[in-house]
Amino acid sequence: MTFQQVSEPSDVYDVLVVGGAGVDTIVPVGALPLPSADSHPVPPIHEWVGHTGTGVALGCAALGLATGFLDFIGDDHPGSLVRERLAGTGVDFRPLVSPHGTRRAVNLVAPDGRRMSFYDGRDPVDLRMSAEHYLPALRRARHVHLSIMHFTRFLYDDIEALGLPVSTDLHDWDGLTDHHREFALRSDVVFLSTAGAGERIGSVMREILHDGRAEVVIATAGAGGAYLLTSDDRTPRLVPAAVPPGPVVDSNGAGDAFACGFLYGRLAGRPLEDCARLGAVAGAYACTSPGTHTTLVGPDDLRAVLADTAAAAATVTAPHGDEPGLPEPPAAQVSRTGA
Template sequence: MELDVFVIGGVGIDTIVRVPGLPLDDVETIHVEPVESYVGHTGHGVALGCHLLGLRTGLADVIGDDEEGYRIRKLYDDLRLPLHVAFHPSGTRRSVNLVTPDGRRLALYDGRHPAGLQVDPDLWRTSCAQAEHVHVSIMDFARQALPDALAWGCSISTDLHDWDGRNDYHKDFATAADIVFVSTSALTLDAVDWILAKGRARLVVAMAGADGSYLHFTDRPPQHIPAIELPDRPVVDTNGAGDAYVAAFLARWLDGVSWYDAAVAGSIAGAWACGSRGTHTDLITAEELAARSRTLG
């Protein structure tokens, strides 16, 4: 089966705790709303988002042979989404995300897997050979897949999340990708220039939340894409908004639209995701994205 987008790494379980504010008060007990958990994390958000936007999508990852891993496998079976997994005794990644009433979040991430984890490359090689585009999450094991994606001639993207521009961990991903997504939350002023100078990137997309996003190129000034507000979907939870942006950006870019139009689609999808509680519980569909795009146009 040929794939439009193949995602390597980044599925796990999110537990969402709704808190009255951040930082938390220094008290012994805080009463909260019912605690919920979801299949989530960054690679899953991109894979599910692309799937709902009509792309043939698959994902490969290392998970645990545990209750959380079973839940992931069952969801992908139910969605009929190709999932390739390797099991590791450390278990399935988890995160506890504290979410405020205005949608802000603090993620307590439990990556579990040991540093330097080596994985049989058969986990991703066949699908890389069948994919038009590969999105590589910044799981440590996934850096092993970068040479294979490059060898097969796939276009590559990655999301560096809250990279500070200095941490060496992210640099393999930053220099291998054609499209680099990164949050501005901790980004240094010279980090984007470093990516464009040292790597293969044709574009760096700096995502700035309520300030929108910025497209950075090697041969022209940066371009700002304002954030989009959907009046009928006020912000209640920012979990997964960045992944929704990435998925819609890739879907439209693979359709052949301009960088700018792809970024606008990403902004719509990110705003849509912020209007639903939980992680990746209500990502935008191709039909809804087209309708919202017409309204804005």
Template sequence: MDLDVFVIGGVGIDTIVRVPGLPLPPEETVHVQPVRSYIGHTGHGVVLGCHQLGLATGLADVIGDDPEGARIRSAYAELGLPLAFAIHPSGTRRSVNLVGPDGRRLSLYDGRQPWGLRVDPNLWRGNVARARHVHVSIMDFARWALPDVLAANCTVSTDLHDWDGENEYHRDFAQAADLVFVSTSALRDKAIDWIFASGRAQAVVAMAGSEGSYLYVRDEEPVHVRAVHIPGRPVVDTNGAGDAYVSAFLTTWLDGRSYQEAAEAGSIAGAWACGSPGTHTDLITAEQLMLLRF
């Protein structure tokens, strides 16, 4: 196996608009700082984050035959990272993310691709067979990869993002993963119990932003992992912080360390990501993570 982490789904273009505050004032015109765009979204964040930490990574996704898709293809070629892609006429996913002075964001997500989209499974099959671990993003087309991933000799993770614990859309992903990441922003009571009862998860990580994260390991008491403050690196943009957390968690866990150590590494990486403007512009390296851990 020559890929450490292979990611299915989740690359697109983020347009970042730095606004004077959230919510926006009720005005017809709001003056903002220069508007910039980045290659982003959740799957790309995990690919790039793990790559920065020294793992061999790759991505499979559906993009468009458009300037955004060309930008993604060019970037992966420049990085030397495997990119398996299918072209769909709906185009490449995009989002416009409004970011306030405190780094909080509001994401306006344009998923574009139609519900029920299915693609040739060869998009992912060859690389899944090469991978130690597969991270499946919650793109609708990616749910059709789950049987192939489960049949492979690898571990599996997913990030449910702002799942409320009830939306049926997320359940296939939650049930298939050994490691489940989820935000606490909309999570309802008993959702984590449901994940353990209904799926194969050995650990669930509930990410709570500035409040840190909560680590649930099957048949153990939950643990609160405090948020990290990095001196001299204040929060300026929370875009991509969750992806950075997932990347450092996976890298540490795949290195044979405990879930607790992995969550602590994730907290550091998430805090580091918040210290740079834009999406995935300055993800933590293995050397930086080691210095901050010890």
């Protein structure tokens, strides 16, 4: 494994993403689940740079947050695609080259946007990122987002020693699988979907809060919205889904986009329900174009949500003639990525 220096470091990262780069092969199918057959004719199959870390990094950079991204990729064609996709986006991408290659996934996508993913993680369990690679980046970060790659769990001790807030996305965790548990219990902000735990999602969210260090747990439910739980809540609060700005064609990357919108609001000091609303808007945007991480919400779209929230509150609480205040989005100089 060799270190690839790609650009001068940013003075500060609003968000440092670790792990989760890869390439998706998107296969459009007529319906999910697929009926049993030897073969299915499908429309053209496309390849997109995707996976969770890429989505969070691209989404945060598109929102004007200074974003760093550390990961392993292969010296292979998919790795080249990852580099090309991130170049010029504002993401300061600093990869290590792994002989095991770049992660892949094959995603079946139905006409209503639902998907089924077949994930090839390919990282061996003994893969580790050296402290000399990640510590300088951690020391410049305001917030760290760890993808649930096995190697990223070994950064938690240093993250805690530096006093940094950390988030993670457990995706469709069922609340039982051991791989996810350390991420669930050692993160301050925990995202997951309702798909894995089903009707048990409320108890899983409460377990994360009770047994771990999380301040907030957010479970996304697609068109059903999302659920937010803090230690002040007896039951999860429903956050309604946002209306997409166009037809829903592909839900790949919606959860990553939700996390970006939420973190944008959190870094701006917004209340947690506002953060969840911003996440819902970002997730809805992601569903309106084919492929993974191809439509990214911008800061103006999210500021409009904050303005609407402030205006609605002013009609109830502000004296006549008062102008509700709206904080500026987080100020940061976005770093540029070299080739």
